[in-house]
Amino acid sequence: MNDILNAIFGLDGLGFGSPDAAFGWARPLAAWAWAVVIAAAVGVALWTYRGLTGPRRTRVLLGISRALVLVLITVLLSGPRLVRERVTTQSDAVAVLLDRSASMTLPDAGAPGETRTRDEALRGALDASADAWAALAEDKLVVWHAFAGTSGVIGEGPVPADLGAPDGRRTELGAALDRALRSAAGTPLSGIVIVSDGRSVDEPSRETVRRLEREHVPVYVVPVGSGEPAADFAVVRADAPRRAFVDDEVPVRVRIESRGGAADGPDTDAVVELIDRATGAVLDSVPLNDASSDGASTREVTLRSARADPGAAGWSVRVRPGAADLVATNNSLDVDIDLVDRPLRALYLDGYPRWEQRYLKNLLVRERSIASSNLLLSSARRYLQEGDLLIDGVPTSPGEWSDYDVIILGDIRPDLLSPDQLTQIREHVAERGAGLLWIAGEGATPGAWAGTALADLLPVSMSQGRAGLPTWDEPVVLVRAEGAARLGLLELDESTRGWPARLSDPATGWSRLRWAQRIAPERVKPTAEVLAWAVPEHAAPVDAARAGAVGSPAVLTMRYGAGSVVYVATDEIWRWRYGRGEDLPEKFWLPIVRQLGRSSLGQSGADAVLDANPERALVGVPVQLRVDLLDQELVDSAPQTVRATVEREGVPPVRVRLTRSDESGSRARYAGTWAADDPGSYTVRVTEPVLSGLNLSAGVPVAWPDDELRRPETDHALLARLAEQTGGAVLGLDELSALSLPNRELVIVGEPETVTLWDRPFVLALLVLLLTAEWIGRRFIHLA
Numbered sequence: 001m002n003d004i005l006n007a008i009f010g011l012d013g014l015g016f017g018s019p020d021a022a023f024g025w026a027r028p029l030a031a032w033a034w035a036v037v038i039a040a041a042v043g044v045a046l047w048t049y050r051g052l053t054g055p056r057r058t059r060v061l062l063g064i065s066r067a068l069v070l071v072l073i074t075v076l077l078s079g080p081r082l083v084r085e086r087v088t089t090q091s092d093a094v095a096v097l098l099d100r101s102a103s104m105t106l107p108d109a110g111a112p113g114e115t116r117t118r119d120e121a122l123r124g125a126l127d128a129s130a131d132a133w134a135a136l137a138e139d140k141l142v143v144w145h146a147f148a149g150t151s152g153v154i155g156e157g158p159v160p161a162d163l164g165a166p167d168g169r170r171t172e173l174g175a176a177l178d179r180a181l182r183s184a185a186g187t188p189l190s191g192i193v194i195v196s197d198g199r200s201v202d203e204p205s206r207e208t209v210r211r212l213e214r215e216h217v218p219v220y221v222v223p224v225g226s227g228e229p230a231a232d233f234a235v236v237r238a239d240a241p242r243r244a245f246v247d248d249e250v251p252v253r254v255r256i257e258s259r260g261g262a263a264d265g266p267d268t269d270a271v272v273e274l275i276d277r278a279t280g281a282v283l284d285s286v287p288l289n290d291a292s293s294d295g296a297s298t299r300e301v302t303l304r305s306a307r308a309d310p311g312a313a314g315w316s317v318r319v320r321p322g323a324a325d326l327v328a329t330n331n332s333l334d335v336d337i338d339l340v341d342r343p344l345r346a347l348y349l350d351g352y353p354r355w356e357q358r359y360l361k362n363l364l365v366r367e368r369s370i371a372s373s374n375l376l377l378s379s380a381r382r383y384l385q386e387g388d389l390l391i392d393g394v395p396t397s398p399g400e401w402s403d404y405d406v407i408i409l410g411d412i413r414p415d416l417l418s419p420d421q422l423t424q425i426r427e428h429v430a431e432r433g434a435g436l437l438w439i440a441g442e443g444a445t446p447g448a449w450a451g452t453a454l455a456d457l458l459p460v461s462m463s464q465g466r467a468g469l470p471t472w473d474e475p476v477v478l479v480r481a482e483g484a485a486r487l488g489l490l491e492l493d494e495s496t497r498g499w500p501a502r503l504s505d506p507a508t509g510w511s512r513l514r515w516a517q518r519i520a521p522e523r524v525k526p527t528a529e530v531l532a533w534a535v536p537e538h539a540a541p542v543d544a545a546r547a548g549a550v551g552s553p554a555v556l557t558m559r560y561g562a563g564s565v566v567y568v569a570t571d572e573i574w575r576w577r578y579g580r581g582e583d584l585p586e587k588f589w590l591p592i593v594r595q596l597g598r599s600s601l602g603q604s605g606a607d608a609v610l611d612a613n614p615e616r617a618l619v620g621v622p623v624q625l626r627v628d629l630l631d632q633e634l635v636d637s638a639p640q641t642v643r644a645t646v647e648r649e650g651v652p653p654v655r656v657r658l659t660r661s662d663e664s665g666s667r668a669r670y671a672g673t674w675a676a677d678d679p680g681s682y683t684v685r686v687t688e689p690v691l692s693g694l695n696l697s698a699g700v701p702v703a704w705p706d707d708e709l710r711r712p713e714t715d716h717a718l719l720a721r722l723a724e725q726t727g728g729a730v731l732g733l734d735e736l737s738a739l740s741l742p743n744r745e746l747v748i749v750g751e752p753e754t755v756t757l758w759d760r761p762f763v764l765a766l767l768v769l770l771l772t773a774e775w776i777g778r779r780f781i782h783l784a
Contacts, residue, residue, distance in 0.1 A: 001016075002015070002016040002017030003017075008762050009757060009760045009762055009763075010760060010761065010762070011082070011755060013755075014082055014084055014753055014755045015082065015755070016082070018082075018084060019084075020084050020085065021082050021083070021084045022082070022083050022084070023080070023081075023082060023083075024080075024081055024082070024083045025078045025079055025080060025081070026078065026079025026080075026081055026756070027077070027078050027079050028078065029078055037070075037071060037074045038067075038071060040070075041066075041067040041068075041070035041071045041074070042063075042067045044066070044067070044070060045062075045063035045064065045065075045066035045067035045070070046063050048063065048066060049062055049063045049066070058777060058780065061777060062774055062777045062778060065770055065773050065774040065777065066774055068770055069767065069770045069771060069774065072763075072766065072767055072770065073767070075758070076758040076763065076767070079756065079758055080756075080757040080758050081754050081755060081756045081757055081758075082754070082755045082757065083752050083753070083754050084752060084753045084754075085752050086751060086752060086753060089745055090187070090188065090745060091139070091140060091141055091745050092140055092141070092187070092188040092189065092190040092743065092744035092745045093140060093141035093142070093143055093184055093187045093188065093189055093190065094136070094140050094141070094142050094143070094189070094190050094191050094192070094193065094741055095143050095145060095180045095183075095184060095189065095191075095192045095193070096142065096143070096144050096145065096192075096193045096195070097145045097147055097151070097173075097176055097177070097180060097192065097193065097194045097195070097196070098122065098144065098145065098146050098147070098154075098163060098195050098196075099118075099122070099147065099148070099166075099171060099194075099195060099196035099197060099224070100146045100147065100148045100163065100164050100165070100166045100167070100168050101147075101148040101166060101167075101168040101169070101170060101171040101199075102148075102166060102167055102168060102169060103118070103166075103171065103197055103199050103225075103711075103712055104117065104118040104119040104122065104166035104197065104224070105117050105118070105119060105166050106118055106197075106225065106230075106326055106327060106712050107326070108225050108226040108230040108326060108714075109121035109224055109225050109226065118166075118197055118224045118225045119166045121224055121225075121733055122163075122195050122224055122733075123163065124733070125195070125222070125733035125734070125736055126159050126163075126195075126736070127159075128734070128736070128737065129159075129736035129737040129739075130158065130159050131737075132736065132737040132738075132739065133158050133159050133736075134157075134158040134159075136739075136741075137156075137157040137158050140190060140741070141156065141187065142156060142157055142158070143155075143156050143180075143183070143184070144156065144159070144160050145176065145179070145180050145183075146163060146164045147168075147171070147172070147173070147175075147176035147179075148166075148167075148168020148169070148170065148171055148172070151172075151175070151176040151179050151180070153183065169704050170201050171196070171197075171199055171200040171201065172200060172201055172202050173194070173196065173198075173200035173202065173203065173204065173718070174200065174202040174203050174204040174205055174208065175202060177192070177204050177208055178205075178208055180192060181208070181211065181212075188744040188745065189215070189217045189744065190217075190741040190742050190743065190744040191217060191218045191219070191220055191728065191741045191742070192212075192217060192218075192219045192220070192728075193219075193220045193221075193222065193736075193739065194219060194220070194221045194222065194719065194722075195222040195224060196221070196222075196223070196224060196719065197223070197224050197225040197714040197715070197716075198221075198223060198225075198714050198715035198716050198717070198718045198719045199711060199712075199713065199714055199715045200715065200718065203718060204722055209722070209725050209726065212725075212726040213725070213726060213727075216727070216744075217726065218723075218726050218727045218728035218729070218741075218742070219722050219723055219726040219728040220723065220728045220729055220730075220731055220739065221719035221720065221722060221723045221728065221729075221730055221731070222730075222731050222732070222733060222735075222736065223714065223716040223719050223720075223730065224714075224733070225714040225716075226714060227714060227716050230326040230712075230713070231258075231259075231321070231323060231325060231326060232258070232259045232325055232326035232327050232330075232712055232713075233256060233257070233258050233270055233288075233319045233321050233325055233330075233331060234256065234257045234258075234259075234319075234327065234330040234331070235254060235255075235256055235317055235318065235319055235330065235331060235332055235333045236255050236256065236257050236330075237253075237254070237255040237333070238252055238253070238254050238255075238317040238333040238334075238335050239252070239253045239254075240252040240253070240315075240335045240337055241337065241598040241599075241601075242336075242337065242338060242615070243337065243338045243339075243340060243598065243601035244337055244338075244339055244340070244598055244601065245339070245340055245342065245343065245344050245369060245594070245597070245598070245601070246307065246308060246309070246310050246339050246340065246341045246342070246369075247306050247307075247308055247368070247369045248306060248339075248344070248369055248594055248598075249304045249305070249306045249591075249594070250304065250305060250306065250337060251302050251303070251304050251487075251488035251591075251595075252274060252302065252303045252304070252305075252315070252317060252335055252488075253300065253301075253302050253486065253487070253488050254272055254300065254301050254302070254303060254317050255298065255299075255300050256272065256288065256298070256299050256300070256301070256319055257297050257298050258270075258288075258297055258298075258299065259297055259326075259712070259713055269287075269321075269322025269323070270287075270288040270319055270320065270321045270322050271285050271286070271287055271288065271319070271320045271322075272285065272286050272287075272288055272301050272303065272317070272318075272319050272320075273285040273303075273317070273318050273319075273320055274303040274304075274305055274315055274316075274317055275315060275316040275317075275318055275332075276313075276314070276315060277314040277315060277316050277334070278314060283303075283305035283315065284303040284304055284305050285303075286301045286302075286303060286497065288301070288319065300485065300486070301497070302485075302488035302491065302497060303317065304488075307339055309339070310339050310340060310341035311338070311339060312336060312337070312338055312339075313336070313337045313338070313339055314334070314336055315334070315335045315336070315337065316332050316333065316334050316335065317332060317333050317334075317335060318331050318332035318333075319331050319332075326712050327712050334701070336699055338601075340601055343368070343369055343370055343371040344369060344370045344371070344405050344406065344593070344594060344597040345370075345371050345372070345389065345403060345404045345405050345406070345597075346364055346370055346371070346372040346373075346404060346405065346406040346407075346408060346593060346597070347372070347373050347375075347395070347404040347406070347407050347408065348360065348361060348364060348372060348373070348374040348375070348387075348408040348410070349375050349377060349394065349407070349408065349409055349410065349412055350374075350375075350376055350377075350408075350409075350410030350411060350412055350439075351376070351377060351410060351411050351412040351413060351416070351441070351443060351444065352376065352411065352443075353376060354410075354411065354441065354571055355571070355574045356410075356439060356571035356572065356573060356574050357376075357410055357439075357571075358574075359573075359574040359577070359585060360408070360439075360589060361374045361386060361387070363582075363585070363586060363589060363590070364387065364593075365386065365387055365388060367590060369594075370590075370593065371387075371388050371389050372387045372388060372389060373385070373387045373389040373390070373391050373404075374386045374387040375391075375394065377394070377412055377416045378416075394417065394421060395421070395424070396418075396420070396421060396424075397424070398424055398427065398428065401424050401425065401428040401434075402428065402432060404428075404434065405434060405435065405596075405597035405600040405601070406434065406435040406436075406437060406593055406596045406597045406600075407425060407428070407429075407434060407435070407436050407437070408436075408437040408439065408593075409436065409437070409438055409439070409445065409454075410439045410441060410445065410571075411439070411440070411441020411442065411443045411444055411445045411571070412444060412445065413443070413444040413448050414444070414448055414449050414452045414454070415448075419453065422452055422453035422454050423453045425453075425454060425457075426453050426454055426456070426457060428563075429457060429560055429561060429562075429563035429564075429565070430560055430561025430562060430563060431561060431562060432562065432563070432600060432630070433561075433562035433563045433599040433600040433601075434563045434596075434599075434600045435563055435564050435565070435566070435593075435595070435596020435597050435599060435600065436454075436457055436560075436563065436564075436565045436566075436596070437565075437566050437568070437592065437593065437596055438458065438565070438566070438567040438568065439568050439571055440469075440517050440567070440568060440569045440570060440571060441571055442471075442515070444468075445468075446458050446460060446462055446468060446469065446567070447462060447468025447469065448468070449462065450462035450463055456560070457558075457560050457565050458525075458565075458567065459524065459525055459528035459556040459557065459558040459565060459567045460519055460523045460524060460525065460528070460556070460567065461523050461524075461525060462523075468517075469517040469518065469519055469523075469569070470517070470518045471515060471516060471517050471518055472515075472516050472517075472518050472534065472536055472552075474536050474537055474538065475506065475512035475513060475514050475536075475537045476512070476513050476516045476534040476535055476536050476537065476540075476551070476554070476570075477503065477504045477505065477506050477511050477512060477513065477534075477535055477537060477540045477541070478503060478504065478511075478513065478532045478533065478534060478535070478554055478555075479499070479504045479532065479533045479535050479540075479542065479543070479544055479547035479551065480498070480499035480531070480532055480544060481530045481531055481532055481533055481544055481547070481548070481555075482544060483529040483530055483531050483557070484499075484531040484532060484555075485498075487531070487557070487595065488591070489531055489591050489592060489595060490531060490532060490555070490588065490591075491587070491591070492584055492587045492588065499544075500584075501541070502579070503576070503579075503584070504535065504540060504541045504542070505540065505541045506537035506540050506541070508579065509578075510575060510576065510578035510579045511575075511576065511579065512537060512575070513534070513570050513572035513573075513575060514572060514575075515570060515571065515572055516534045516554060516569055516570040516572065517534075517552075517569040517570070518534070518552045519552045519553045519554075519556075519569055520552070521548075521552075521553075524553055524556065525558060527558055527559060528556045528557065528558040529556065529557050529558070530548070530553045530555070530556055531555040531556065531557055531566075532553075532554045532555035533547035533548055533551040533552065533553060533554055534551050534552050534553070534554035534569065534570065535547050535550055535551035536550070536551065539551070552569075553569065554568070554569045554570060555567070555568050555569070556569075562599065563596075563599055563600065564595070564596055564599055565596075566592055566595075566596060568592075573585050573588055573589065576588070607629070607630060607631035607634055607694055608627060608628060608629045608630060608631065608634060608686075608691055608694050608696060609627070609628045609630065609696070610625070610626070610627050610644075610684065610686055610696040610697065610698050611625075611626045611627075611628075611698065612624070612625055612626075612684055612698045612700045613626070615700070616700075616701050616702075616703070617675075617676060617700050617701070617702045617703075618702065618703060618704070618705040619675075619676055619677065619678060619679055619702060619703070619704050619705060620675055620676070620677070620705065621675060621705065622673040622674070622675045623673065623674050623675065623676070623700060624671060624672075624673055625644060625656060625658060625671065625672050625673065625674060625684055626658075626669065626670065626671045627642050627644075627658055627669070627670040627671075627686060627691075627696065628668070628669050628670075629668040629669075629670075629691075634668075634690070634691070635668045637690065638660070638668045638690075639688065639690060640659070640660055641657050641658060641659050641660070641670070642657070642658040642670040642686060642688045642691065643655065643656075643657055643658075643686070643687050643688045644656045644657075644658060644672075644684055644685060644686045644687060644688070645684075645685050645687050646674050646676075646682050646683070646684050646700075647682065647683045647684075647685065648678075648680050648681065648682045648683070649680075649681075651678075651680075654674065656672050656673075656674050656684075657672060658670035658671055658672035659671065659672060676700075676702040678702075679702050679703050679704050680701075680702055681699065681700075681701050681702075682699070682700045682701075682702055683697055683698070683699055683700070684697060684698045684699075684700060685697045
């Protein structure tokens with residue numbers, strides 16, 4: 001029957017009998033309205049033919065025809081049609097975010113005593129719940145995302161076979177959430193599942209959380225790794241001079257961060273060691289408990305070693321934990337030092353033979369690693385000379401001053417030196433990196449030096465024409481300041497590598513220094529740093545934290561250009577000989593002299609110097625490369641630019657051009673910058689033909705600025721907050737199979753499919769047929 005109707009009406013596609021097709025009206029009438037229409041049509045028809053003459057049967061048939069025409073016209077005006085509703089169902093989706101950062105390689109996800117990485121725990125949980133994920137994928141669109149610094153889709157449906165390696169250098173959870181939401185645009189999300197340790201350089205933004213709340217998307221988090229921080233030690237910094245003297249005890253200052261577990265406890269058995277990389281020998285070691293601390297998690301220690309062989313010394317600093325350590329790769333740093341085969345050269349000028357002068361002069365002569373010239377200058381510019389380097393007189397040219405790494409000025413009047421000599425000393429410190437040691441005295445130092453060329457090299461401000469510094473009116477004791485610990489100086493106690501408490505206790509008698517200058521805090525220059533405090537005996541003993549409040553600076557240091565300056569505000573250190581003989585004064589003076597002398601090694605006696613700053617660089621951060629020409633012949637023939645290359649094994653070299661930036665007298669300076677694209681050990685080499693014979697090179701280790709393993713501890717609290725804010729839940733790794741997600745599929749009702757019937761040829765023909773039949777009938781009975 002449906003086929004007959006479809007044929008009559010000429011329907012192709014949607015027709016009578018089609019699935020979900022229904023008959024309807026464009027302008028529907030109620031049932032009572034149709035009853036009225038039919039009754040009216042019948043009534044009009046009967047009324048029309050009632051009074052007419054003719055056979056009754058004929059008039060009845062004509063009335064019926066008239067009624068049918070009227071009803072048919074009403075039907076056509078109502079718009080008969082076939083309608084099929086268009087209803088579609090859109091499946092909902094679930095986004096699964098898997099942490100693929102390097103922190104997932106840390107072995108803290110197992111049971112006590114079990115070594116299991118976070119990534120192994122993640123993979124094990126996914127394998128155990130694979131059937132549940134496959135079943136879920138039949139009802140929902142499961143999209144798998146891997147995220148670290150960047151994120152991307154790694155599969156849809158069941159658990160992907162390849163999750164990718166956990167090697168991302170950082171985790172960006174907030175950015176990963178944003179990308180997952182963007183990729184699901186237009187698809188209803190029934191939930192987001194995050195499997196991560198929670199450690200992230202960013203957090204989900206407030207806007208992202210609000211969007212999740214607004215769209216009713218719960219976040220289910222699966223924390224991986226230990227919720228309690230596991231013990232981890234990290235060597236984060238190792239500072240050592242680039243160059244040092246043979247047989248010089250080179251200090252290596254090490255900063256260590258300890259996190260979690262026993263790492264923060266005072267009973268740790270960790271040891272910090274200095275290792276010779278070539279032989280593996282332990283050159284020095286210090287228990288971590290003996291290290292100074294500037295917080296609950298940061299400790300500093302100074303390691304020392306001397307070597308008799310010149311050349312490059314490759315050392316490593318490592319921390320050896322007493323128990324299991326979370327990240328083994330951050331337990332060491334390399335230190336490279338170039339050892340120069342010559343003694344440190346010092347020139348000591350003083351005005352009269354005071355006790356400190358006699359002791360220090362003898363110490364310098366006695367010390368085999370130091371070659372010294374010691375002069376006592378008189379007002380007639382005569383001098384008395386001692387030492388193992390005999391000279392004709394005080395140097396009078398830059399070349400003569402360049403023979404010395406350290407200049408020591410005692411209580412000497414500046415008028416005993418010419419203005420040119422004072423200027424030469426200043427330039428020797430500023431440009432060639434020499435060290436300058438001031439030893440205060442009751443006569444000229446420092447008051448008489450105000451207004452001279454060396455006034456800028458004093459760590460204290462002096463006014464010309466005014467008296468010198470005031471002095472304490474009672475004996476004082478010295479207390480080591482934090483600045484000395486940072487530089488590895490004034491470590492007079494061998495057992496603790498710190499400051500002996502008895503030196504700060506006036507009760508010993510011999511620790512009391514009977515003369516010391518009292519330097520007001522406002523006189524200390526902003527760039528100066530206090531190494532030791534002078535504390536009056538009535539206030540002693542005090543610790544370093546209180547020494548500055550009751551005392552005054554006694555030993556100060558300051559950088560000046562390429563060199564360094566130390567000022568000692570007393571000449572009574574020799575009194576410590578009464579306590580332990582030569583030991584304490586030697587440990588006071590010799591490290592200071594050596595520290596001052598090392599900076600000159602970079603330039604003293606060299607024709608040219610290459611420096612890279614910072615010495616340890618970060619990826620993407622510019623490194624300043626600088627070449628100084630110190631030889632006058634090179635300066636005279638210096639080119640406008642200097643070519644250099646930056647090399648790393650397995651990578652094509654990078655060419656860098658250094659341009660002349662400064663020249664003055666005996667030097668020419670070239671500077672340029674370079675930034676590394678990847679981490680590794682780089683070597684900068686000067687390739688300019690004029691300088692090629694000097695073999696100028698410098699090593700630059702480069703690391704990522706945001707290394708994932710710098711902060712290895714988990715952050716499960718962040719994950720829990722995200723789940724709570726979005727109405728999700730915190731799940732264990734063994735609960736993934738029981739994951740229950742809401743049904744967020746969408747039923748979409750589209751525009752219905754419609755086929756009109758009133759405009760079909762059959763309907764028009766039927767209407768014409770009825771009208772024609774009535775007309776013929778009326779003609780038949782002579783009514784037309």
